[in-house]
Amino acid sequence: MPGLLLPFTRAVTYTRWLHLLVGAVVPLACAMAYPGLTGLSPDEWALIPLLPLPLVLTAALVPSVRRAEGLQARLMLFPGPHARVRTAGEPPVSAVSSASWTDRARTGAWLVLRLEAGLALALVTDALLTFALSLAGAAAGDPGLADPLLRVSGAGWVYALLVPVPVLVLVMVAAGAGALLARAARRLLGPSVKERLAVLEQRTEQLLERNDIARELHDTLGHALTLAVVQAGAARAAGDPEFTDRALEAIEEAGRAALEDLERVLLVLRETGRPAGARPGLGEAGLLLDSARSSGARVDAEVTGPLEHLPGPVSREAYRMLQEALTNVLRHAGPVQVAVRIAVHEARLRLEVRNPLPVETLVAGRGRGSGLRGIRERAALLGGEARAGQDGGQWLLHVDLPLR
Structure with missing residues (x-):
């Protein structure tokens, strides 16, 4: 009833x-x-x-x-x-x-x-x-x-x-x-079918944008926090006021850069219509290398080819990949010897980061973390590939990206 x-x-x-x-x-x-x-x-x-x-x-x-x-x-x-x-x-x-x-x-x-x-x-x-x-x-x-x-x-x-x-x-x-x-x-x-496809494409773009923002936050904040932890630990172990001052300065610079990147991401999330600001490109890789050196890592870098002529998306994503690679080195291996090779040749960009691994890490094995997964996803979106694994007692990350 x-x-x-x-x-x-x-x-x-x-x-x-x-x-x-x-x-x-x-x-x-x-x-x-x-x-x-x-x-x-x-x-x-x-x-x-x-x-x-x-x-x-x-x-x-x-x-x-x-x-x-x-x-x-x-x-x-x-x-x-x-x-x-x-x-x-x-x-x-x-x-x-x-x-x-x-x-x-x-x-x-x-x-x-x-x-x-x-x-x-x-x-x-x-x-x-x-x-x-x-x-x-x-x-x-x-x-x-x-x-x-x-x-x-x-x-x-x-x-x-x-x-x-x-x-x-x-x-x-x-x-x-x-x-x-x-x-x-x-x-x-x-x-209509066309309208449904348009809605599906819009939802797909939103999901990709969310994943991209998640990777941005992971890379930026993870890098800054890792540097801060490594620098603080090294300063406490050294007990040297001069080294402590340098460590605090490096922590300050890393925190300031992380805050700037965080503000760019928040501007995108707020959708205020204001420009989110330019994301750093591979031409600024020197800042990452200097930051890793200030954390105690001995970085040997070799750059060949014109980085300033790289396409914007390739340059920006390669910068994030290098940032994540150096963060992983400091987080898992500490201040060790790191070899970085960046080469632009025959319409391709090749990035290699190599570092020694502790014995316990060699036994346990690595390669399934969210950071490495993010690097692989970035490379796949650009039509390239990223490989990471043990290579003769060292850890090797190899990224190969097309420039077109």
């Missing part, structure tokens, strides 16, 4: 009803011009639904009509955010203009359906409400108060008990017609 009464208590039942009745305005307005609304023959009644078809089909060719119908359907045919019973997610109809002839054809079919269904429901509404008035008139002793399709004979108070019946039937008919119209809206006004 509660399920049967649910349509009577839902606001969407009446907004759908109104939406259908508004659709009946066009054929009724055309009928007022011809053939009229009184004294019609059956043939003339059959002509009324057909008269406005050329008009609505022509309107469907206008791209913005689809957008207008989609907005109306979202507002009137589906429960709003404060409804007790609502559809999950966004309303399943698009609110964009027609972009193809298929969209125009679907819009035309929707307009015809809305027009014809609205006219039919308007006639049913008129008939049932007139019948309810006739029953009320019979209960009051005047059965001729209205002129329904179904005649009421006699008079008496008992007819008052029947007055709610046509009203209840009307609400049920309106609820059913509204539900069918909402289902049709999903098919005819729903997003």
Whole structure:
């Protein structure tokens, strides 16, 4: 029983009803011009639904009509955010203009359906409400108060008990017609294949952007914190005031650079429309090497080829890969001898970072951390590859990236 009464208590039942009745305005307005609304023959009644078809089909060719119908359907045919019973997610109809002839054809079919269904429901509404008035008139002793399709004979108070019946039937008919119209809206006004692909591409771009931001935070903050930990540990072990001053200066520089990178990432997340600032490129690799040296690592660097002519994406991602590689060295091997080779040759960029490993690390094995996974993902996105593993008692990271 509660399920049967649910349509009577839902606001969407009446907004759908109104939406259908508004659709009946066009054929009724055309009928007022011809053939009229009184004294019609059956043939003339059959002509009324057909008269406005050329008009609505022509309107469907206008791209913005689809957008207008989609907005109306979202507002009137589906429960709003404060409804007790609502559809999950966004309303399943698009609110964009027609972009193809298929969209125009679907819009035309929707307009015809809305027009014809609205006219039919308007006639049913008129008939049932007139019948309810006739029953009320019979209960009051005047059965001729209205002129329904179904005649009421006699008079008496008992007819008052029947007055709610046509009203209840009307609400049920309106609820059913509204539900069918909402289902049709999903098919005819729903997003096209092109729109669904566009939404999927947008979601994919958002996921890639989130992954990129996660890698940025991991690389930047991980590098700064690793440097800070290594420098603090070395300063405490050395017990030399001069070395402690240099360590504190290196920690300060690493923290300042990390804060600048963090601010760039936060600007992107806030979407303020302001430029997020230029990310560092491989041309600034000297800063990373100096930072590693200040942490006690003995860095032997060899750079060949014009780094300043690298494409922007390749340069920026290679910088992050080198940053992560040096961070891993300091984190897992400590201040050891590090050999860095950067070469630009034959439209390719090759980056190698080699360092000795402690015996316990050689036995345990490495290569499955999130940092190395991020390096591999960056390389794959650029069409290159990254390999990391043990090489004769040393740890070798090799990155090969195309420049096109």
